[in-house]
């Protein structure tokens with residue numbers, strides 16, 4: 488039995504969950520159970536995998552296990568952009584074909600999630616608001632937005648270019664030199680969506696929440712050790728994103744990062760008027776390392792997502808959260824001078840799995856073990872579709888979308904630590920300096 492030492496923990500800080508009515512989690516595992524399939528992780532990826540298995544193998548039993556209550560992990564802590572087009576700034580036909588493949592995958596995910604929201608009446612503020620990709624400087628507009636526009640034109644994608652004045656008219660803020668609006672992204676409350684998906688799981692799926700897997704035996708069957716019982720299953724799917732290296736898989740590819748976000752209180756009517764623009768929108772920055780991702784939510788709060796750091800130990804102390812809140816509050820004032828009196832109500836962090844070349848880990852990783860991990864900060868769509876496709880692959884199906892996913896499933900190797908830490912520090916400092924005009 489391989490012990491798992493780095494386990495997810497809930498600090499209770501997630502602002503999205505705080506906005507929702509209380510929910511009774513499914514009971515933790517108590518005793519030993521056997522099943523046809525075990526899925527480790529109940530975020531967007533694991534829940535999508537379990538549902539797809541139930542569709543493909545209606546007679547099989549499926550167990551899903553998560554260390555936390557559903558919605559307390561990254562799937563419930565993110566900025567709530569179900570992205571339809573993650574720009575890759577391609578060059579050449581092969582790269583453009585990869586962008587097309589990714590687009591097909593993301594659209595399939597949005598279609599699936601939209602269908603779930605409608606069929607099960609999931610109240611998650613699902614809104615097809617689209618998004619603005621914005622640059623703060625003329626240099627950023629030239630180096631990031633113009634190539635993106637060329638890519639969108641080559642793909643025949645609907646989009647609008649906005650200069651500084653036009654953009655300010657739509658979002659109220661006067662900070663940006665230019666932006667590109669694309670209409671396909673859905674904005675939502677991620678904790679509400681992921682909870683809703685868990686509560687609507689098919690009957691064949693048994694979900695155990697608050698059940699950390701503290702040891703793994705990858706024999707046949709695979710055995711998942713938890714504090715009060717074991718799960719034995721001949722087939723196992725890992726849907727553990729940033730925590731995957733802690734299980735012994737993709738240790739040289741998946742890099743655990745932490746990202747932080749804050750939510751303000753709702754804006755008053757006067758504050759809304761002072762801000763101006765549309766009532767609900769989302770922007771992603773030309774450079775996500777130095778600038779903020781921001782949303783105006785339907786209940787008139789501002790979401791502010793900024794600061795991304797490598798955290799291989801998967802830990803961040805409460806003191807650190809205080810200093811992030813202070814930083815976010817100061818940065819918020821700088822971004823929104825017209826909202827000087829608006830305080831942040833919630834600040835939290837969450838772990839996400841990045842890779843050096845932005846590919847995911849996807850496929851069979853050992854005889855009876857499959858993984859769909861490392862979803863690059865776009866896991867609402869990428870994780871959802873990866874989960875569905877890994878279930879298809881494990882159940883023996885072969886579909887065109889699996890071929891599409893394989894195009895973005897060759898994660899690059901990294902050097903071992905501590906070389907890796909030094910490399911990431913140097914690269915982060917270089918990125919911050921090179922893109923300081925976007926900060």
Ligand SMILES: Cc1cc2nc3c(=O)[nH]c(=O)nc-3n(C[C@H](O)[C@H](O)[C@H](O)COP(=O)(O)OP(=O)(O)OC[C@H]3O[C@@H](n4cnc5c(N)ncnc54)[C@H](O)[C@@H]3O)c2cc1C
Nearest residue numbers: 528530531532554560562565566568700728837865866867
């Ligand atoms: C602040 C922030 C903003 C983001 N913004 C966006 C956004 O706007 N749009 C977007 O698409 N993505 C965004 N992301 C990224 C997104 O949240 C992830 O890509 C997504 O959550 C990945 O889903 P997943 O199901 O693969 O992994 P996770 O959501 O991380 O789920 C993995 C689950 O595995 C469980 N687990 C791990 N190890 C164990 C163990 N040993 N025992 C039991 N359970 C275990 C964890 O508890 C967790 O619930 C953001 C992330 C953060 C942190």
